[in-house]
Amino acid sequence: MSGENNNRIIIFDTTLRDGEQSPGATMNLSEKILMARQLDVLGVDIIEAGFAASSPGDFEAITSISREVENAVICSLSRASIKDIDRSAEALRHAKKSRIHTFIATSPLHMQYKLEMTPDEVLRHIEEAVSHASKCAADVEFSCEDSSRSDLDFMVQACQIAVANGAKTINIPDTVGYAQPAEHAARIAYLKERISQDVIISIHCHNDLGLAVANTLACFQAGARQAETTICGIGERAGNAALEEIIMALTVRKHLYQLEHNIKTEQIYPAARTLSRIIGHTIARNKPIVGANAFAHEAGIHQAGVLKKAETYEIMTPASIGLPSNAIVLGKHSGKNAVKTKLEALGYNLESEQIDLVLAAVKRLADVKKEIYDEDLEALVLEEIYRIPDKYALVHLGVQTSDSGLPPTAVLVLDINGKRVQHAGFGVGPIDAVFKAIDKVSGHSPTLEQFSVNAITGGTDAQGEVTVRISENNRSSIGRGSHPDIINAGARAYLNALNRLSKKEEEN
Numbered sequence: 023m024s025g026e027n028n029n030r031i032i033i034f035d036t037t038l039r040d041g042e043q044s045p046g047a048t049m050n051l052s053e054k055i056l057m058a059r060q061l062d063v064l065g066v067d068i069i070e071a072g073f074a075a076s077s078p079g080d081f082e083a084i085t086s087i088s089r090e091v092e093n094a095v096i097c098s099l100s101r102a103s104i105k106d107i108d109r110s111a112e113a114l115r116h117a118k119k120s121r122i123h124t125f126i127a128t129s130p131l132h133m134q135y136k137l138e139m140t141p142d143e144v145l146r147h148i149e150e151a152v153s154h155a156s157k158c159a160a161d162v163e164f165s166c167e168d169s170s171r172s173d174l175d176f177m178v179q180a181c182q183i184a185v186a187n188g189a190k191t192i193n194i195p196d197t198v199g200y201a202q203p204a205e206h207a208a209r210i211a212y213l214k215e216r217i218s219q220d221v222i223i224s225i226h227c228h229n230d231l232g233l234a235v236a237n238t239l240a241c242f243q244a245g246a247r248q249a250e251t252t253i254c255g256i257g258e259r260a261g262n263a264a265l266e267e268i269i270m271a272l273t274v275r276k277h278l279y280q281l282e283h284n285i286k287t288e289q290i291y292p293a294a295r296t297l298s299r300i301i302g303h304t305i306a307r308n309k310p311i312v313g314a315n316a317f318a319h320e321a322g323i324h325q326a327g328v329l330k331k332a333e334t335y336e337i338m339t340p341a342s343i344g345l346p347s348n349a350i351v352l353g354k355h356s357g358k359n360a361v362k363t364k365l366e367a368l369g370y371n372l373e374s375e376q377i378d379l380v381l382a383a384v385k386r387l388a389d390v391k392k393e394i395y396d397e398d399l400e401a402l403v404l405e406e407i408y409r410i411p412d413k414y415a416l417v418h419l420g421v422q423t424s425d426s427g428l429p430p431t432a433v434l435v436l437d438i439n440g441k442r443v444q445h446a447g448f449g450v451g452p453i454d455a456v457f458k459a460i461d462k463v464s465g466h467s468p469t470l471e472q473f474s475v476n477a478i479t480g481g482t483d484a485q486g487e488v489t490v491r492i493s494e495n496n497r498s499s500i501g502r503g504s505h506p507d508i509i510n511a512g513a514r515a516y517l518n519a520l521n522r523l524s525k526k527e528e529e530n
């Protein structure tokens with residue numbers, strides 16, 4: 023990757039670092055690995071897998087992702103400190119291709135109040151950090167945090183020092199989402215004139231004023247050739263620039279931008295679905311590109327137009343982003359090959375034993391649900407393969423409700439660390455009865471902050487997907503569960519959240 027006036031945009035995905043910093047988006051190790059694999063299949067050039075020095079969890083995630091990922095460069099974030107950079111280098115040691123990303127703030131506000139450093143001290147830190155990083159890795163990126171509120175010439179000076187000490191990519195973050203498109207593009211153009219043409223200028227925009235994607239696209243026209251993005255735009259506060267929006271703008275308006283990218287657009291929808299399942303946030307219906315309404319036409323006049331010629335109201339096709347046609351894919355008689363082929367088409371490259379587990383789950387589900395769709399299969403993959411080992415697992419659940427004044431009753435058997443425990447209890451409704459029974463046997467009593475049910479596909483036999491958020495002792499966690507019976511899905515979601523909470527307790 024070189025910065026000479028090329029026309030290719032490098033996609034640096036930070037879903038696993040900046041994205042994971044967004045409230046409620048924490049992922050466990052196996053979920054991060056799954057997401058990293060999905061990003062690799064999607065074709066991102068660089069995966070920022072975490073911030074190695076920030077926690078043992080991030081360090082382990084970067085180490086594992088470095089081992090697992092085949093194509094993308096793996097990157098770790100570091101403050102401009104020798105200790106952080108060494109930690110990044112250690113976490114990245116197994117990566118086929120690696121990058122160290124180091125940053126320090128250059129705005130007067132951040133230098134004075136956050137860093138408590140003079141501008142000269144900041145420049146000295148840049149020199150020291152970037153030259154150390156260049157000894158640890160062949161590929162070094164430097165970011166001036168809060169650059170959109172930095173003095174332009176000071177920012178340029180900081181970047182020149184970083185380049186002189188070995189940085190190959192210079193990132194200009196709009197850390198607080200303050201920039202406006204023309205203004206930020208002018209900043210990039212000003213920098214580009216004052217820096218070696220071999221250096222890649224990168225752009226990292228936050229969405230506080232809803233302009234992250236617009237700012238990113240404007241900066242491409244001023245010469246930026248790397249975009250820092252996240253799937254569905256998740257990230258700190260209002261989020262980061264959404265990968266799918268940037269890529270589809272470059273694709274749909276190719277003649278305008280004349281810029282290439284390596285993203286396989288038909289992997290966009292599977293990546294967004296996987297992320298949404300992992301973090302337990304449903305994708306807003308009106309979200310561009312990946313929302314349920316993005317290709318839905320309600321007005322009669324639009325429907326008539328689309329039926330005559332899709333392009334009348336569709337600027338891209340559902341197939342171009344990998345939106346499944348909802349064809350029935352699997353059923354009771356499907357074999358391992360059919361499951362494997364379908365999984366690969368959805369972007370999951372699993373080991374043979376993992377496919378056996380998914381196949382067994384497909385067969386179990388096919389006993390109660392005739393038609394198994396792509397979304398069902400994805401839910402099974404997440405349940406069977408990417409769950410953390412369960413401390414609390416559901417063995418049996420029976421629920422009784424009646425309209426004759428009898429309170430709803432739940433009878434359950436749990437496996438707790440290999441020991442069977444049973445309990446029966448009452449509640450205001452069936453879910454209340456089940457959750458109270460689980461609390462009783464697990465010894466937890468968390469607050470239920472969110473409970474939502476979603477039908478994975480259409481039809482009354484659709485699997486219900488329940489997402490819960492619970493909190494206890496200042497820790498919170500999200501859990502998911504899917505089952506054709508929504509009470510059973512609720513129990514699974516609640517147990518999943520308790521398992522994740524216990525894991526967090528163990529880790530601290």
Ligand code: KIV
Pocket residue numbers: 040099125165166167168193195196197198226228
């Ligand atoms: O928003 C920001 O400034 C960042 C940097 C660490 C690149 O995320």
Ligand code: ZN
Pocket residue numbers: 040195197226228258
């Ligand atoms: Zn950021």
